[in-house]
Amino acid sequence: MDRIPILKLGRALLVTIQVDMHDRLATALEEDLSAKIVASGARGVLIDISGLDLVDSFMGRMLDNIAAVSRMLDAETVVVGMRPAVAITLVELGLELSGVKTALNVERGMALIQTRLTETGLEDADLGEDGP
Amino acid sequence: MPGDVLPIRTSDDVVRVRQQTRVRALEAGLSLVDQTKIITAASELARNTLDYGGGGEVLIEPLQQLARRGVRLTFVDHGPGISDINQALTDGWSSGGGLGLGLSGAKRLSNEFSIHSVVGEGTTVMIARWR
Numbered sequence: 001m002d003r004i005p006i007l008k009l010g011r012a013l014l015v016t017i018q019v020d021m022h023d024r025l026a027t028a029l030e031e032d033l034s035a036k037i038v039a040s041g042a043r044g045v046l047i048d049i050s051g052l053d054l055v056d057s058f059m060g061r062m063l064d065n066i067a068a069v070s071r072m073l074d075a076e077t078v079v080v081g082m083r084p085a086v087a088i089t090l091v092e093l094g095l096e097l098s099g100v101k102t103a104l105n106v107e108r109g110m111a112l113i114q115t116r117l118t119e120t121g122l123e124d125a126d127l128g129e130d131g132p
Numbered sequence: 133m134p135g136d137v138l139p140i141r142t143s144d145d146v147v148r149v150r151q152q153t154r155v156r157a158l159e160a161g162l163s164l165v166d167q168t169k170i171i172t173a174a175s176e177l178a179r180n181t182l183d184y185g186g187g188g189e190v191l192i193e194p195l196q197q198l199a200r201r202g203v204r205l206t207f208v209d210h211g212p213g214i215s216d217i218n219q220a221l222t223d224g225w226s227s228g229g230g231l232g233l234g235l236s237g238a239k240r241l242s243n244e245f246s247i248h249s250v251v252g253e254g255t256t257v258m259i260a261r262w263r
Contacts, residue, residue: 054150
């Protein structure tokens with residue numbers, strides 16, 4: 001079965017969604033991601049959706065679920081790279097992804113995660129370095 | 133004008149419905165935002181057909197009225213039908229595990245919307261988006 005690759009980027013995990021998601025792929029991603037958060041001790045999850053030309057309520061619910069599960073595992077989820085047409089359509093659909101943080105791109109998403117770590121005093125090291 | 137009839141039996145079929153809707157929306161010359169809206173609406177309705185209608189099919193047709201072009205999708209299932217359509221069109225109402233945005237969301241994303249349902253016989257939903 002196809003799997004979406006999960007890359008480690010400093011203290012965060014990066015998932016780039018490019019393919020048209022179907023149910024099994026979405027479920028596999030949720031499972032893989034939660035396992036990897038625990039295994040790696042990642043404090044943030046970046047989901048890059050710049051390659052997606054639509055997000056429907058199924059995908060929206062998947063993003064919300066990932067954010068909720070990650071939060072329970074002490075990692076912050078940031079969805080990055082949403083296309084303007086997708087944002088317009090999501091709002092009209094009535095899905096505002098209120099449980100998910102967003103940022104324009106990966107760089108700003110990383111900055112958001114780093115700010116959270118610094119503010120909570122849990123981390124003062126650079127996100128780019130693997131701390132002890 | 134010819135249309136395409138696609139089956140909706142599996143989750144992969146939902147992906148194919150999106151892809152074919154995209155092809156027809158492009159042919160009709162819809163703007164990027166309008167393409168995104170009709171493809172998203174198609175995705176919601178295809179999933180409804182699969183999850184609540186027990187599967188079915190969709191007819192995807194190009195539209196032309198004088199210089200105006202568009203695309204129309206008609207989803208047909210022979211599932212349990214919907215007893216209270218007004219309730220089903222309410223945001224957040226869902227008979228299943230969904231978010232309850234499928235029907236109401238698809239209606240908002242389309243220029244034309246109609247639904248016909250008979251309990252015990254099935255449901256037909258039509259949407260259209262014009263350029």
